[in-house]
Amino acid sequence: MPDLMPQSSPASSEPLLVVEGLTKYFPIRRGFFKRVVGQVKAVDHVDFYVQEGETLGLVGESGCGKTTTGRCILRAIEPTDGRILFRDPKLGRVDICKLDKEQIRLVRRNIRMIFQDPYASLNPRMTLLDIVGAPLRAMGLAHGKELEDRVAQMLQLVGLRPEYMRRYPHAFSGGQRQRIGLARALAPYPKFVVCDEPVSALDVSVQAQILNLLEDLQEQMGLTYLFVAHDLSVVAHISDRVAVMYVGKIVELASTAELFSSPKHPYTEALLSAIPLPDPRPREKRVLLTGEVANPANPPSGCYFHPRCSYAEEICKTHEPEFDEVTPGHYVKCHFGRELSLTGVVRMPDR
Ligand SMILES: Nc1ncnc2c1ncn2[C@@H]1O[C@H](COP(=O)(O)OP(=O)(O)OP(=O)(O)O)[C@@H](O)[C@H]1O
Ligand SMILES: [Mg+2]
Structure with a gap:
């Protein structure tokens, strides 16, 4: 597991939440006896931390495991493996995966979730x-x-x-x-909020209002956010750092400014290329995502992104890359993360 903890942090700046090796497989059952015939690897050895008062954006295409990650943090579902360390004001530092029912009830006062669909989520x-x-x-x-x-x-x-x-x-x-x-x-009055695509179902004109409100409330109430979205432009302004997820794994994690200006993973480059920019001048280079998202029940060999990657070489088909810290705080899961010169966006998209 890569060492994602900030170096030599004093106790007070210990992250509010640390996720280590988080894994959630859903069994695929078939037939009369509901025999397990496979696993959907919804979340597969995911590592990240969130500092108090920070917003970590979690971005990726539909089905990549964003909601499952959030639901594990709330213990709304049972993680298959991993640790979720949370600094609870009452319980102290706990591993959410190990809490009993009563402790889960207590910790849920401090970890809350906002859902995507404001129509379905209200009785x-x-x-x-x-x-x-x-x-x-x-x-x-x-x-x-x-x-x-x-x-x-x-x-x-x-x-x-x-x-x-x-x-x-x-x-x-x-x-x-x-x-x-x-x-x-x-x-x-929670400490930590999983915002699961809170503006995806809203009109564009209303999206900005809700994002502004989330930011105001964060400041007023001292909140820490895990902000889930499938689109990088939504997290651009609200996030301090961004994690990009692909088929159950985080493939890149960096500060928002760095991820946007100098992406190191070809998948991030493609997601950035899809963002509409205010500047009408044509971009130097347009990277189009081709092919289908890999199936988490039957992912490809090696790097999961290789069938869609225009930079892929032989090693990508056979060996899974490490989650490598290429510059301080900038992690990338790509064999060529240190070599590729990828295109980012110079000016952040408007809200
Ligand atoms: N209860 C479940 N049983 C079986 N498979 C599940 C279950 N919940 C999620 N999955 C599968 O796990 C994978 C990840 O799903 P998840 O909902 O976490 O994705 P997501 O990134 O939130 O997608 P979206 O952007 O569409 O909300 C998907 O392949 C999904 O079909
Ligand atoms: Mg989701």
Whole structure:
């Protein structure tokens, strides 16, 4: 496993979350007896850390394992292997993979998730008071008048009027619903939030508002984010660092500025090439992603990206590359990460 921990960090700057070798395989079952005939390698030995107050973007095409990674961190699903170390204010430093039920309940006050679809994730039969108040009630954090006050405060924080608390979700637009989801996630004053494509289902005009709100709330509430998206342009402004995932593995991780300006993995180069830029002048070079994403149940040999990679050589077909630190803090899983001169973007895309 590569050493992803920052060197000689004092205890206070110890990351809030450290993920080591995180692996989740889903069994594929067939036939009457539901025999296991294979495994979907949804997340395969993933390593990263997130510092307190930081936003780590997690980007990759559909099915690459982003949501599965987030759900493992919440222990909404059981990881197959690995460690998820979290600095919980009450429990201290814990491995989330090893917690019992009661400890999971406690840690979930501090680790929350925001979902992609603001229509499906809100119960239409519950008022905003019940929706936003549900985690507070379940965790025994507030009740009665205190709970109502807290819900009113949360609604205000996310830009909704407290009087709305007796209404039902159907009365609200997509953007407003995502605000309700945010209020629900943040009501217990968590430390860490997995934002799972929180703006993907929204109109472009509303996306920027929600992203700005997420940034404001991060500052006000001292939040740390794992921000999942399938598109690099969405994470460009909100992330301090970005991890690029391909078929269950992180293939590149760097500070946002460095990843955008000097990508080291051909997959990142292709994702960057797909970003619409404000500058209408034609780009020097356009790298188009061809072929299909590899199947996580039956991935290719060697480097999983080799069938789609225009730089691939023989070794890429036979040997899996290491996750190599090519410059301080810049990791890449490519045999030629140190040699290739790839095209990034000079100016960040506008929000
Ligand atoms: N409960 C499950 N049972 C079996 N396979 C699953 C399950 N959940 C996810 N998978 C598979 O694991 C892989 C990763 O899925 P995941 O939802 O984590 O991807 P994702 O990166 O979040 O994709 P998207 O961008 O579409 O949300 C996919 O191949 C998916 O089909
Ligand atoms: Mg997903």
